[in-house]
Amino acid sequence: MIKNIDYWDLDRFAQDIVSGKQLTDENLRELLSLTEEEDIQKLHYVARKVRDHFFGNKVFLYSFVYFSTYCKNNCAFCYYNRCNDIQRYRLDMEEIRNICRALKNESIHMVDLTMGEDPYFHNDPEKFVDIVRTVKEEMGLPIMISPGVMDDRTLSKLRENGADFLALYQETHDRELYQKLRVGQSFEERMHARQFAKKIGYCVEDGILTGVGNNIDSTIKSLRGMQKNKPDMVRVMTFVPQDGTPLEEVSQESSLSELKIISILRLMFPDRLIPASLDLEGIDGMVHRLNAGANVVTSIIPSDSSLEGVVNYDRELEERDRDPKSVVKRLRTMGMEPASQADFNRIIGKSTGKPAEVPVVAI
Template identity: 70%
Template sequence: MDQDELDNFAEKIVNGSELSDDNILDLLSIKDKVELDKLFYVARAVRDHYFGNKVFLYSFVYFSTYCKNNCSFCYYNCGHDIPRYRLSLEDIERLCDGLKGEGFHMIDLTMGEDPYFYDDPNKLVEIVRTVKDRVGLPIMVSPGVMDKDTFRKLHKNGADFLALYQETYDRELYGKLRRGQSFEERINARKSAKDIGYCIEDGILTRVEPDMRSTLTSLRGLETSDPDMVRVMTFVPQDGTPYEGSEPGSSDQELMIISILRIMFPDRLIPASLDLEGIDGMVHRLNAGANVVTSIISSDSVLEGVVNYDRDMDERDRDIKSVVKRLESMGMVPADQSDFNKVLGM
């Protein structure tokens, strides 16, 4: 496609055109760098139509690394004998004081499926209420599959967004990834949250799929959950999992899928996570059509990320000031809080 054709393609998407399965498979089979750059261009044009040069920033607080599950792709699976932590309410209060006024649009409170909170969900409700009272910002929770009553209480006490990733909509692959967990329960939990009034985030893993059809199934599956935010993350082989020692792959596939997601979900939030490749990786993801920076933590943070590219580094370079500086060098800026609140329907 030449420049005019690319612009026409972006315009058609903005005007409501949708990709067929064959279109998606064609895009997934792009190998040529020039063709890939054209896909990124279209994705950026679509994103800019809805969001201009404005980016949303989420602070990441991984407050418990305990988990009762045994996901085959995850470092924190219950079978992995690692040091774990669970922050106390006082620790979280102190942390909140450092987040206030820093420029975040939302606080992402993440935990494994920690039995401590499953035995007494009111303890989790208390954390959400405390963070809301202290920081006053929208809150995203990622507590896993909890019952509707708990979701309702969390929402009533300040949780606005629920992140719950299916990882894949290919059932066979799901069984291998989220070992021992129900495919339907996860979908139903997301539906319950939406009924209650949450915005929801769904997401998929890439580089684990057996073939392109599996990726297509996942992309179509994401549509069925009608997410407000939609994520793709590259699978990274983690210690303490069946994949330990496998060669890590590149993030090229993730970038391509970010662009396809932007074309499929033109006006939704799409994250550029700092957790895989730090700020350089953020730039690539934004250039592929993302519009949210996630997993921002302070440079002296001792808390975990999910993949933790920087686990062994002395100093972590994914704090909000470094992020904003790099955004500005790209001609992008943090959005106003009112822009984000509009996305949330507040």
């Protein structure tokens, strides 16, 4: 499908995807098996063509506010799992307001409020509702929440108070692997929370890890599992072994598999949001991920921020280079630029049924 075909055929392939062609499992297997640099570049080329058809050179930017690193869970891959003896923090409302002020008037389309499953908020969800309400008032932007699994009532309350997007990653749709990664957590409850959120008008994001024991069959299961839920945003991230976790000794794979999967996601979810996270390889890594077909930059933080990321490639670095201005500057060198807020609101509105707040700008 990619091997031994010229660029005219690649253009036709991209056009077929735009016209609704669906990849078979055999196609997925073939694409996931690519190893030759030339073939992988062809895959990225098709993915970019498809992305450009739907989004032009426009990119969406999400700022990341990791407001609590406490967690009651024990995910084997995660630095913040409850058994890891690390320094943790929980921001108070004034600190959150200060971050909002630092981000005001920057090129940001959505604020992502992330926490571990912190009992302080999970046992008293009203405290989290207050944060969502406050950030909405301060920023006036769409809000993504990444709080872990919350019950239906809380999700409804959060929605009523300004939450637009729920990010809840399954990490894998291969149940056997899930039990090894999200130790002791229900596969179904996680699925249910995403499905319920979608039903009540949230946009939803699902995500998977790669390089964490997923072979090709397992990856196909995950890709199909994500597809079933019709997410608005789909993510893949390379597993990075974290100190003090059960998987700290696992050797890290390169980002090659992630980049291939980003392109495959673009072919499976042509008009959906697909992120290039700054959290894995910083701003250079962002470029590779956008070149593989992503159209969103995530994990943007204010320039002077000492907040955590999820993976934190830059935990030891002084210069973090993850602020909005650095991102926009680099995008421009790639011939890309931030989309308008109207473009983003149109996407949110299409999924949530809410009308866009400002006139739509055609891409």
